[in-house]
Amino acid sequence: MIFENNRKFAQSLDAQDELRKYRDEFYFPKVNGKEVLYFTGNSLGLQPKRAKTYVDEVMSDWANMAVEGHFYADKPWWDYQERFAVPLSEIVGAKPTEVGVMNTLTVNLHLLMVSFYNPTPKKYKIICEEKAFPSDQYMFQSQVKFHGYDPKDAIVEIKRREGEANIRLEDVLAKIEEVGSDLALVLIGGVNYYTGQVFDMQTITAAGQKHGAYVGWDLAHAAGNIKLNLHDWNVDFAAWCSYKYMNSGPGNASGFFVHEKHHNDKELKRFAGWYGHNKERRFKMEPDFDPVHGADGWQVSNLPILSLAPYLASVEMFAEVGMDKLIAKRNLITSYLEFILHEIDKELEGADFEIITPSNPRERGCQLSVYLHGQGRELFDRLMKNGVITDWREPNVIRLAPAPFYCSFEDMYEFGQILKRLILEK
Template sequence: MTFQNTREFARELDSKDALKHYQEQFIFPKVNDKRVIYFTGNSLGLQPKRTKAYIDEVMNDWAELAVEGHFYAEKPWWDYQERFAEPLSKIVGALPSEVTVMNTLTVNLHLLMVSFYQPKGKRYKIICEEKAFPSDQYMFQSQVNFHGYKAEDAIVEIKRREGEHNIRLEDVLAKIEEVGDELALVLIGGVNYYTGQVFDIKTITAAGQKAGAKVGWDLAHAAGNIKLELHDWNVDFAAWCSYKYMNSGPGNASGCFVHEKHHNSDLPRFAGWWGHNKERRFKMEPTFDPVHGADGWQISNLPVLSLAPYLASVEMFAEVGMDALIAKRDHITSYLEFILHEIDKEVESTFEIITPTNPEERASQLSVFLHGEGRALFDYLMKNGVITDWREPNVIRLAPVPLYCSYEDMYDFGQILKKGILGK
């Protein structure tokens, strides 16, 4: 398709958008009494209108049933997380028994590393990507320190080549081969938070396991955003937050994946009451007997008030389907890329999109290096109703989330961006 930088063309694209009506199912902030153009779904998704009903249901059950809500609510609390198994497994490409929802993201990664980071002898090193999200970096450092290693020795970062913004697959594979029998774990972000680069999860997983390591993925920016086939790709474990592309609310519950090949293994894990045999949980037995599947990694009583908005979102994803979501994601991201290049021709500044141009290596994000611009341009965008985010030295991240962003939003953003630059 040949794109055009006109409002009429953008509206024509919107008229053909099969997901257009979902935009009306979200609540948008307003700036200057006008609905914002929202580009920060990669940090916090918008609130779906249906979310309140799911929370109100729990609140009403609590008010009317109190403790009996665990068993007699319309959605009993004691097995609330089981409602996620089927729809969430489709989102991440898993078997229903391989997924669960609990805690928050970094907590879950720490808990999963109890099982999957087992340094022994000379096999103790962890491979991660350079410029991983800071929480992951802190997690790696504390984990290796806990096991008695020094971070500068045990943590191996795959670096970008000089002058490049993204990490080459061949460099990932070469580093895995280089570390070889010293490698205990590969743990990488499925989508790099800064550049938006999508990693080849299938290929990297196979390479890490061939080297004798376990392979896990932080899918914070991937779940609900890219096509995942965690079971078929033989991923050992993964975890993701639910509040970015999955719109469950600030700091909300995290999803976990544990491949079925580990369900009957003797891997160590930190145990708790809610991971105990469901049928015998209330017998208060002294010895832990884990639930079969990922639910056996549960620890604490469920945070039902946190799970309710996540369930609202997961059920919306079940309606839409990942294939339809990804089709629009690719198209609207390409249109945004076109708009940026068109505006770049009209102004003196130079935009450098540091996200890969290959649709197979990117998702719903374009990270834009604004050469010659500074923080003032970001501030202008925010004051004029474009909600984006700023990363040093002068990068803005734009996430055209397909559920609630329109093609006309992309056109309007281009016009606001141009005014912000020319009005300096």
């Protein structure tokens, strides 16, 4: 498609957008009395209006039934999480028995590493990407130390080449071959939080497993954003947060995946708890753990229903639309934003924007990370004051995520005009 940098063209794209009605399903913050241009769905998605209905339903059941809500609420609490199985499986490309919801992201990764990181003196190394999200880095360090190994030896980072923003697939595969028989685990962010690069998860998974290692993925920036086929890719395990592209609310519950090939492996270690126990016998209070078959057998605690309610509201919106339509709009609106940025860069001498996210749509999701040569934090601050909500990352990058559920093409055009005006004013 040949893009144009004018309002009429942007409005024509909106008129053709079959997802445009969903914009009205979300609340937008306001700055100076005007709805913001919101580009931080990769950090915290906007609130769906229907989320309050789902939360109010739980509050009403709690008020009117108290403990009996576990069994007699319209959506009984004791199996509330089971309503996620089908829609979540469609979002991440899994079987319904392979997915679940519990805890928060890093907690779930720690729990999954109980099963999938059991190092030995000959097989103890973890491969991750350079500049992984800090929480993952802290998790790796603490896990390795817990097992008695030195993080400097056990954690192997795949680095970017000098002068390059993204990690090359051949370098990932080469590092896996280099570590070889010492490799116990590959655990990488499926979409790099800083650059927005999407990794070839299928190829990397196969490469790690060839050396007898488990391969897992942190899908914090991937779930609800890119096309995933976790079952067919033979991924061992994965986890993701729900509050970014999946719009479930701040710090909300995490989804997780365990491939069905592991479900009957009784030798696989796990930390057990009441809600992972045989559902039909859970209330018999038996002393010995009998895990639920499937991913739910990794559950530990009773589920936080008030947290799950807004997540369920959002997941049902995903089920209405489907990932294929979301991805189609994501590709188009991200490309249009990329075009707008290049146009502004050409119009303004000295603007000098560098988009460090891959230009190939197959290697990126709903994010453009822009290095602001010649600009700086001041520009970010002024954007925020002018109702453009972006995300700043040191040393000099703003992340822009035009989430397809609620961002419009006219938003992209308007952003370009505000950006140009602020640079000219400076």
